[in-house]
Amino acid sequence: MYEAIIIGGGPAGLQAALTLGRMHRRTLLLDSGEYRNATVDHAHNLLGNDGTAPADLRGRGRDELSAYPTVEIRDAAVSVVAAETDGVRVEVAGETLRAEYVVLATGLADELPPIPGLKENWGNRVANCPFCHGHEFAGRPVAVLNASPHAAMLRGMLLPVASEVIVLDPARVVRAESLDDGLRIVLDDESTIDAAGAFVAPVSRQRAPFAAQLGLEVQESGAVRIDPFGRTSVERVFAAGDMAHPDHFPGPMATLAAAIAAGQLAAVAIVQGLSAPR
Known part of the structure; x- marks a missing residue:
């Protein structure tokens, strides 16, 4: 029986494993x-x-974990x-595993507009x-394909970066074509806009079914x-990473730094739980 099983090998899961490994906890x-x-x-x-x-980041994380024999x-x-009365059951590749705690770090999956x-x-x-991507478009036009109220905020954030920010209703966009140094956006009137890149608002869902299997409470964001x-x-x-968020955040924090911090905090709480008098 493991003390902790972590599901997900991205930054949140790797950091959780590192923190648990440094405290010599049996971790998978x-x-x-x-x-x-x-x-x-x-x-x-x-x-x-x-x-x-x-x-490369994931590879470095795995290399670092190899120094900890309990991981x-x-x-x-x-x-x-x-969930069971004395821990958690995990089924993988026809094998049943058990742990005192589990960390879900399976992330989200994005569904893009059908363009x-x-x-x-x-x-x-x-x-x-x-x-994560704005600076790479610096000094050139950038498109925002977003009809929601958040488009104005995104435009304001990009104004100091881009030479021009063009906000488009996705319903007007017929297709996007790759250019050698950017993106060509074709509109429904056959006019085109050439930009360094475009920002869109995908619909995000849980990548794995475990939140539903466990009956976990979810936020309005999913x-x-x-x-x-x-x-x-x-x-x-x-749960750690962008698949989860606490009440004091407006939504999931989809950044590497936030995922790493969340993985560490979850692992710290697990170590405290394992260390409590029984």
């Missing part, structure tokens, strides 16, 4: 190999690693997570986070509701 990290930023060439806005490829990593997809060309450029010329240390509404179940 299960990684399905699916990541929200799989199409991103370079990760940004992370101190000490600005511009590093996400795969085990398996490349496997979990099928079931269930041809967006998916092919997602994570490169098409993005949703100006903190993210799992947690306290500041990642505790969910089910005892012994924690």
Whole structure:
């Protein structure tokens, strides 16, 4: 029986494993190999690693975990997570595993507007986070494909970065085409706009079914509701990263730094739970 099982090998899960490993807790990290930023060439806005490829960040994290003998990593997809009276049951590859605690760090999946060309450029010329991708479009026109009230805020955030910010209703966009150094947006009147890139607002959903399996309380955003240390509404179940957010955040924090911090806080709370008198 493990003391903690972590599901998800992104920054939140890796940091949780590192923190638990440093406290010599028997920990298993299960990684399905699916990541929200799989199409991103370079990760940004992370101190000490600005511009590093996400795969390289994960590789470095795994290398660091190898120094801690109580941490085990398996490349496997979990099928079931269930809460039990004395812990948590996890089913993976036909095997049943048990732990005192589980950390869900499986992230979100993004559904883009049904516009041809967006998916092919997602994570490169098409993005949703100006903190992560805005600087790379500096000094050039940028499009915002967003009809919601948030478009005005996003435009204001990008104005100091871009030479021009063009806000478009997605209903007017017929397709997006890759250029050697940017993106061409074709509108319903056959006119075109050439830009360095575009920002869109995807619809995000839980990547894995575990929140539903466990009956976890969720926020209006669809993210799992947690306290500041990642505790969910089910005892012994924690959630970290952009799949969850606490009440004091307006929504999930989709940044690497926030995911790392959430993974560490969840692990700290688990160590405290394991250390309490029994």
